[in-house]
Amino acid sequence: MYDREHLIAALSRVANGDKAGLKTVYDLTSAKLLGICARILKEQDEAEDVLQEVYVSVWSRAGSFDRERSSPITWLATIARNRAIDRLRSRRVRPADGLDQAEQVADASPDAFTRVSDAQEAERLRHCMDGLETTHRKAIRAAFFDGLAYSHLALRDNVPLGTMKSWIRRGLLQLKGCLSG
Structure with missing residues (x-):
């Protein structure tokens, strides 16, 4: 469990290069972020690898956190989610024969109808x-x-x-x- 202000302060310390701040962020959020990664990847070992990448990213991007735009846990969860999805996408076998087999590769991104529907649901x-x-x-x-x-x-x-x-x-x-x- 974490306190929002405590987590914001720790992220601010990370932005200034404070390793103890990163340890605090890790201690407060690693269980939740590991859960996000594990849910997406379905493999604990891979989720743990991605979690490490998440904190490397937090170390380098902590200065871009804006408390006015999102909560710290939302910002961190978004990084974890995106990293896990990137890892999931990298697992896919890519066609080696070029454009002839491109039509067999499914596009995992939502289509326009789904995006509009999701936006309407979010507004609702x-x-x-x-x-x-x-x-x-x-x-x-x-x-x-x-x-x-x-x-x-x-x-x-x-x-x-x-x-x-x-x-x-x-x-x-x-x-x-x-x-x-």
């Missing part, structure tokens, strides 16, 4: 999230987009754990109703 989700009570919306964002545990959220917001769970459950039920309607 954003609209439904905006319709939630502020406490419910913030709790859901922190739990599902930032990866914070319910217990951490309850402590952060100084409410009982049961209250936090209720806020999130009620918010999710409202989201479900909004998205299905």
